[in-house]
Amino acid sequence: MNPEFEHELRAALRADQVSTAPGDLARHAIDQGPVTDYREPAAVVWAETVADVQAVVRGAAAHAVPVVARGAGTGVSGGAHATEGCLVLNLERMNRILELNAADEIARVEPGVVNADLNAAAAAHGLMYAPDPASFKISTIGGNVATNAGGLRCAKYGVTRDAVLALDVVLADGSLIHTGHRTFKGVAGYDLTGLFVGSEGTLGIVVGATVRLRYLPADVRTLAVFFPDVQGAAAGVLVLGAARVQPCILELLDGPSLAELDFRNASTLSDRGGALLLIQFDGLAADREVVIARDALTNLGGNVSEEDPAEAGYLVELRRNNRGMDVDTENRVGEDVAVPRSQLVRYITALEDMAARHGVGVRVIAHAGDGNLHPTFWVPGMDTGSIAALNRALDESIETALALGGTITGEHGIGQYKLRWLPLEQREDVLELQRRIKDLFDPQGILNPGKALTARTSRS
Numbered sequence: 324m325n326p327e328f329e330h331e332l333r334a335a336l337r338a339d340q341v342s343t344a345p346g347d348l349a350r351h352a353i354d355q356g357p358v359t360d361y362r363e364p365a366a367v368v369w370a371e372t373v374a375d376v377q378a379v380v381r382g383a384a385a386h387a388v389p390v391v392a393r394g395a396g397t398g399v400s401g402g403a404h405a406t407e408g409c410l411v412l413n414l415e416r417m418n419r420i421l422e423l424n425a426a427d428e429i430a431r432v433e434p435g436v437v438n439a440d441l442n443a444a445a446a447a448h449g450l451m452y453a454p455d456p457a458s459f460k461i462s463t464i465g466g467n468v469a470t471n472a473g474g475l476r477c478a479k480y481g482v483t484r485d486a487v488l489a490l491d492v493v494l495a496d497g498s499l500i501h502t503g504h505r506t507f508k509g510v511a512g513y514d515l516t517g518l519f520v521g522s523e524g525t526l527g528i529v530v531g532a533t534v535r536l537r538y539l540p541a542d543v544r545t546l547a548v549f550f551p552d553v554q555g556a557a558a559g560v561l562v563l564g565a566a567r568v569q570p571c572i573l574e575l576l577d578g579p580s581l582a583e584l585d586f587r588n589a590s591t592l593s594d595r596g597g598a599l600l601l602i603q604f605d606g607l608a609a610d611r612e613v614v615i616a617r618d619a620l621t622n623l624g625g626n627v628s629e630e631d632p633a634e635a636g637y638l639v640e641l642r643r644n645n646r647g648m649d650v651d652t653e654n655r656v657g658e659d660v661a662v663p664r665s666q667l668v669r670y671i672t673a674l675e676d677m678a679a680r681h682g683v684g685v686r687v688i689a690h691a692g693d694g695n696l697h698p699t700f701w702v703p704g705m706d707t708g709s710i711a712a713l714n715r716a717l718d719e720s721i722e723t724a725l726a727l728g729g730t731i732t733g734e735h736g737i738g739q740y741k742l743r744w745l746p747l748e749q750r751e752d753v754l755e756l757q758r759r760i761k762d763l764f765d766p767q768g769i770l771n772p773g774k775a776l777t778a779r780t781s782r783s
């Protein structure tokens with residue numbers, strides 16, 4: 324760390340807000356994504372106020388030190404991996420709920436508020452914050468905003484972008500701006516709030532968010548529908564749409580995923596069928612929707628059972644914990660693509676085929692209501708041949724998703740890990756336009772460099 328900058332940081336902040344201790348540097352070097360490249364940061368700073376963030380970013384700009392914003396570090400695309408000589412700006416201590424306004428159905432929060440804590444506070448007013456990544460018990464609203472996180476309830480309520488009304492953002496020169504509005508509607512000017520959502524800490528540091536809340540549902544009904552195979556379960560998604568019911572949760576788990584859950588949790592899901600559609604309806608018509616869905620899915624060959632609240636809670640929790648303690652490793656990678664819902668069956672069939680051809684294992688879970696799939700690929704060995712086969716399967720899974728009209732990331736972001744595939748989805752002119760936006764917001768390129776956007780090549 325530049326000694327002058329470190330001196331300035333230590334003068335501006337308390338001793339327990341700045342660390343260059345090896346343990347802190349190691350803990351802040353990577354998130355939970357596959358590691359392609361990382362360095363230990365030069366220092367870690369824990370901001371506690373907006374003024375702290377401004378002072379840190381101003382100093383970083385003056386000394387041209389890269390800044391990697393960090394919430395809980397649960398990202399799975401390497402967006403929070405440290406880079407050469409950087410300072411990791413940890414925002415977890417900025418964890419106050421500043422306002423919870425039941426009449427306006429909004430909350431104003433600092434970025435380090437944990438998603439589950441916001442939900443607990445909202446529940447006291449009969450409200451909820453809908454976007455619920457499976458990591459909601461640990462991930463922060465700032466991280467959720469920066470990745471445009473999705474989750475289970477997005478099938479009905481939309482993703483993080485649909486819930487963010489306004490942001491307070493510290494820009495790369497340390498100045499503070501406010502974007503958006505506290506009303507649900509508002510179209511004044513360009514949608515800068517929408518631009519910051521999903522920008523992975525590359526355009527500014529989110530220091531405050533005004534988010535939309537929803538009323539907690541009066542009734543919740545849960546169906547577990549087992550099919551002989553995963554194709555049947557995937558077909559169920561379209562059947563539900565045609566039946567005009569709107570699940571709030573519509574998750575798909577294939578046979579190997581059920582077997583993995585059984586192995587980890589001593590559950591017996593695999594005994595009930597070859598694939599599961601886990602469906603939840605909420606709201607005043609939930610009881611009617613259950614009847615309609617039961618008929619439609621039974622006709623499709625599904626074995627439908629309505630689960631009592633305790634069993635329903637258990638199944639949803641199993642699904643949320645599907646990743647378990649797994650952190651992606653060199654020989655096991657959890658993917659995140661989305662395809663149009665009409666292509667779910669074709670895509671899953673193609674995944675099974677390509678896994679067999681490349682000799683890799685695959686299991687699939689999906690936020691099926693959104694066409695958002697998380698296939699996990701693995702090979703048993705770490706030898707060059709196995710890793711090459713794994714990478715071929717990963718490449719092909721991405722190319723196939725794109726060929727079917729999909730996207731290379733549904734909710735995890737590009738981060739560092741998915742950079743290599745971004746030019747397959749976005750043309751050079753579109754990438755260049757985004758680089759110009761990045762240049763405008765961050766002319767020195769100090770905010771999370773090397774993430775979210777491919778660099779210019781000598782030809783571009």
Ligand SMILES: Cc1cc2nc3c(=O)[nH]c(=O)nc-3n(C[C@H](O)[C@H](O)[C@H](O)COP(=O)(O)OP(=O)(O)OC[C@H]3O[C@@H](n4cnc5c(N)ncnc54)[C@H](O)[C@@H]3O)c2cc1C
Pocket residue numbers: 354355391392393394395396397398399401402403414434455456457458461462463464465466467468469470471472473474475523524525527528529530646647734735771774
């Ligand atoms: C078990 C598990 C389940 C998961 N399930 C889901 C899921 O269902 N849906 C989903 O979308 N994701 C999921 N994820 C991924 C991850 O939890 C989300 O991406 C989450 O939004 C990251 O939040 P975080 O606080 O951990 O952010 P971090 O990992 O710390 O950071 C993520 C990115 O945001 C940037 N960032 C963080 N805070 C700020 C800020 N205040 N201002 C600007 N930039 C910032 C970082 O630089 C980085 O690029 C899961 C991860 C795990 C480990």
